[in-house]
Amino acid sequence: MTGPTEWVFGEPVGVGPWEGPVPTDPRYDPELLAGGDRRNVVDKYRYWRREAVVADLDTRRHDFHVAIENLQHDHNIGTVVRTANAFLARTVHIVGRRRWNRRGAMVTDRYQHIEHHPDIESLVKFAGQEGLTVVGVDNTPGSARLETVKLPRHCVLLFGQEGPGLTDAARKAVGITVSIAQFGSTRSINAGVAAGIVMHAWIRDHADLDAAL
Incomplete structure (x- = not known):
């Protein structure tokens, strides 16, 4: 084909x-x-x-994973998968509903490892077994500024749905939470955009830029 x-x-x-x-x-x-x-x-x-x-x-995948809660069949999930492919994430984890909106992935899901977890507890168990820190991304009080912290090398970057952000279960389960500095009137930015920003922050901290294609 x-x-x-x-x-x-x-x-x-x-x-x-x-x-x-x-x-x-x-x-x-x-x-x-x-x-x-x-x-x-x-x-x-x-x-x-x-x-x-x-x-x-x-042979070249990076040491970070990406996870996103799939509660509302969010159209941003496809965009997250496409961006994860661009930054060569090790695996994308879909948490919640098994079926997800693939339109935004632009068939990059054919080249990206994707796993499903029925709930946050399953994702956290996986992360513990693999020695990964779960990093929640949400602009809630007490979050560390992404711009001032260094992300763990071995981690799962966890994103919530557009609008509500991470679920309460996810907020309680993460090791650390980071937020993206915003300066306008909107409460939150697009989940696909946020995922790209945080993945690139990991790249800036840990990737070998000479290996970029």
Whole structure:
């Protein structure tokens, strides 16, 4: 399966059929080589099989996980998954409802490990077994400013739903809570945007920027 075609300004992105001698490297997909690769992937992975892309990403994934409570089928979850893929999170954990809105993921969920937990207690148990600090992200009183703290290297970044934020159970379960400094009139910012800001803060603290593609 070649996957959906991505379009920019009415023109397909990606590359057409392979030109020249056909490579024999098993990472390459014969169908993509013959028909072109219009997937939303970086140039390094053009014509690669999906399984080969995931295997290569698995050799470089970062030490942070992302979790989001799924109580209202929030459309932001797809955006969180897409951003987690961009920053190479180890795993995305969906807490609550198993089904989630994939539209915003733009098929990046094919390359991102995703796990389901029925409740916060299950996520916390997993984090404890893996030696991960659960970091809640919410602008509640007593939260530490994201701009002034260093996130733990081995952690789960936990986000709530758009509007209400983290549930009471989640607030009680986290190791630390951080908030994003805001200066306008709105009480909260979009959950997908917040996730991107916090993930990038982890990248600034811990990632090898020379490894960026």
